[in-house]
Amino acid sequence: MAMSSGVVHLCRLTGRSLGTVLGYSRGKPLTSRRWYITTSVTNNLQFKLEERTAHSSLDLFKKDTGVIYRILGVDPTLVQDTPLRFRDWAVVLADAHIDSGCHYWEVTVKKSDEFRVGVADVLTSRDECVGTNSTSWVFAYVQRKWFAMTSGKQVPVPLVGKPDRVGLLLDYEAGRLSLVDTQKVQVVHTIKTQFRSPVCPAFGLWDGELLTHSGMEIPEGL
Template identity: 25%
Template structure:
């Protein structure tokens, strides 16, 4: 009788042990106030999650979830997240719940949304939970602080000096609406290429650390594979990478790369991104990860577009980019890519940079077109006042 009881207890422990694996990104997800974000979470290896319980909750509020899915449908959504949260796909290639994708979409983000979100998935005898950290940033910079200060000041002045401010109300209201409109344009909408180019920097190829099967011409701006290079055709030639001669340790830096030289079609093979200074390229793609100091977007011909993140993000980009814009926001840990011709934001990789990083380029192999780093016009500086005008003003 005793051994039967022991066997039953062992079986019970096995059945109730954690044997379902939930996976989330290792780094915090960074998003702006007012935007929409996806908190990725999936089951590995993939399995159908339609019959499982999926519970997203914050900190210790397990019984008051942000979103609860069970018995094949959404059962509950926390009051402050109604009409703002839903289950979604973490990428265009995701199979959704049938493929074990239990990612959460949050819309109209506020500063109160910052912090950890727990993804809890459970079945009849198994469960697992992981934490995704959401970081909220204010993309409008000092304008938001100025706007809030103005609004508070206006409220106080209206309370104390309502009669005095009455005749100025139209002017103040117009200034407030203009300020809020500027903030909104910075948070949402298509890519503002002119705004991005305010952070433009000159980029050149570092000849001293150039792979011998790469050719650089025209002031270290044009890069292509050598005529003598023989590619086996088995996978992307990751070793054919070049580094930018510039190094960055802070701030925002923007550059553009031409991927089509008429009459040739756009390039099918390329890598564009950044790399931690001092790292070396290898043929082994598994070594080219963000944790080892590599961040890039790759175009691998018929295999499509993908990032080197873990897991990789696959994109369906139509039409194929002819000019790619890159914005490195070192301080906020973001690397963003833009289709300059279509004026569209393609992707932002969020990570943590340390030390100095340099631009990273690869022209791939076999394309007719080369990869060309563009010289962007510097933003016009405000003209200095005329000395004659200054003298007249002082005399007055």
């Protein structure tokens, strides 16, 4: 059954709920414009969130290192329309361009029951949600459970509860993205893949707020 125009408009305003739909691609090409920062080859990757990629329901704060979800957000017609922006999904990308090395960052999440953290190709489709295509790899928290996601496939992650802070460990050459328990300083789950193009940290948020912590050394023992 087709959705009414009002429902479609509401979905666009709210960035849709990741707990209800997985999304689709409309096959629109994405510009190859180089919007990212220079390549980082060291272990202490530092980044900010890129406002030009943020859905209109997301507000950046704390010098673009954090993001807050607004129920309806800004009317999409009032936000600068660029090929970099996610128009249907409450997603924002970081301004980092990673094509080598091992990197670690952490994320603090407050008052949120639905979010995704991981990486995506720099030029991943803006018409799909991160985790639903083959160019993004994320860990999703929804309905009090954790999942590893890519290409729309969900694999349960045995992480009990929702910690306030989690870590992400990326080994580009090895094709490994790991979710880290920051309290125990241990890997909880690893997504294995083969990165074929530059990637950047990616975040989806459907309520609450999220704060990123970059410029960190990889903890000993990981």
